[in-house]
Each structure stands twice: as structure tokens, then as C-alpha cells.
Ligand SMILES: Nc1nc2c(ncn2[C@@H]2O[C@H](COP(=O)(O)OP(=O)(O)OP(=O)(O)O)[C@@H](O)[C@H]2O)c(=O)[nH]1
């Protein structure tokens with residue numbers, strides 16, 4: 001089936017839209033978190049992907065790639081366990097906090113607010129928030145991040161932007177991870193790029209492999225650029241406060 005045929009078929013399917021109004025309070029707390037990040041000169045990145053797509057691996061590669069210039073903190077969100085927090089600390093994260101949601105399929109702004117009390121923000125430049133593995137629920141819950149990052153691994157298939165459109169539409173950047181597997185899993189790049197571009201014309205797309213380290217330095221460079229922009233916001237905030 002071509003991409004045009006797939007999109008036509010999708011338009012013809014009857015769909016029930018569920019609209020929730022529970023996000024208002026969350027948005028207020030997220031705004032306060034964002035103020036806190038900006039006031040501290042920190043770039044906060046909300047990392048969203050399905051289980052096993054490579055969220056922790058990407059964060060670890062960023063810790064390694066940016067080690068000389070950037071102090072990285074991590075907030076880990078999982079249903080249970082703290083194995084990823086142990087991994088990022090072992091990789092050189094300056095600080096890390098684990099949130100166990102006990103079954104909740106996404107992080108919420110209030111959870112980040114509590115986690116921030118346990119991080120020494122003065123010692124950090126970038127905070128990666130690894131959301132609970134899920135391509136759906138985390139999309140709708142702002143945490144106070146400046147960057148929403150969606151990771152798809154090649155092994156999940158090129159059709160995922162069509163099936164989970166909201167996260168691809170809402171993201172500031174999209175990482176295609178595990179490109180070392182691309183031939184093995186018959187991943188069709190053109191299908192992937194066309195469907196992402198239909199949803200999100202401007203977000204940069206980075207092809208990387210955490211295994212071979214292909215593309216890691218380009219993505220790290222982009223994170224550094226985002227940090228510069230975040231620091232510009234901090235300078236602006238300080239100018240406004242002192243005038
Ligand atoms: N071949 C290959 N494997 C990778 C790559 N990146 C990550 N992996 C492997 O994929 C598996 C899952 O990676 P994680 O980084 O734990 O994925 P995650 O998204 O953090 O998983 P959860 O936190 O459980 O949702 C691990 O076995 C990694 O070694 C890659 O680029 N290529």
C-alpha cells in the first residue's frame with residue numbers, strides 16, 4: 001500500500017475523539033517548572049518513546065558526547081525499578097532522580113516539581129527527563145520542558161508516525177535510532193520521512209545509532225545549540241527582572 005492509499009484509508013475510518021479537561025492544573029505546574037529551568041539556565045528535554053526504543057541509550061550517548069562542555073542531570077520515569085538511573089549515573093550524569101509512577105503510563109508536571117527539589121540545579125546545564133515508555137500518553141502532559149524529543153527506533157517500523165501521529169506532530173525534534181538495523185527490518189525511509197513531514201514540517205530529524213555512534217555528534221551539536229537558546233531566555237529573564 002502506498003502512503004497516499006494509507007492516508008486515504010485513514011481518512012475514511014470512523015473515529016471517536018475523546019477530549020479530556022484534566023490537563024489544566026498540570027499546565028500550571030508545568031509553567032512553574034519551566035520558570036525554574038529558565039531561571040537556572042537549564043535546558044530541559046522531555047524524552048518520549050516506546051519501551052526499548054533507546055531513550056536511556058540516547059541519554060547516555062549525550063552524556064558521553066557532551067561531557068567536556070555540559071553537566072547533565074537526568075530525571076528517570078518508570079513504572080517500577082531504578083535500573084536506568086543506575087545506568088545514567090554510571091555513564092557520568094552529574095545527578096539523577098528516579099520517579100516510579102506505580103502504574104501511571106506517563107510523567108506529570110507535579111512529579112517533576114518534586115524531583116527538582118532533589119536536584120542541585122546550580123550544578124547542571126541540561127536535564128533529560130526520560131518519560132515512561134509509551135508513544136501515546138506522555139504526549140499530552142507538559143512537564144515544563146523546552147524541548148519535546150520523540151525517539152523512534154527503526155525496529156518499530158516506518159509506519160509509526162501514521163499510527164501515533166500526535167507525538168510526531170508535537171515534537172521539537174525526532175530521533176530515528178537503531179539505524180544499524182535499518183536493512184534487517186525493512187524500514188522504508190521515504191515512507192517514514194513523508195509521513196513525519198506531513199505531520200511536522202519543521203522539526204529536525206536525526207538518524208542515529210547508539211550502537212555504532214553514527215549521527216551522535218550531529219545530534220549532540222543540536223542539543224548544544226538548544227542550550228545556547230535556553231541561556232538566551234535566562235539572560236532575557238534576568239534583564240527583565242533587573243529593569
Ligand atoms: N542495535 C541497536 N540496539 C540499540 C540501539 N540503541 C539502543 N539499543 C538497545 O535497545 C535496548 C533498549 O535500549 P534502552 O536505551 O534501554 O531503551 P529505553 O527506551 O530506555 O527502554 P525503557 O526505558 O525500558 O522504555 C537495549 O538492549 C539497547 O542496547 C541502537 O542504536 N542499535
Ligand SMILES: [Mg+2]
Pocket residue numbers: 055056057084130
Ligand atoms: Mg530507559
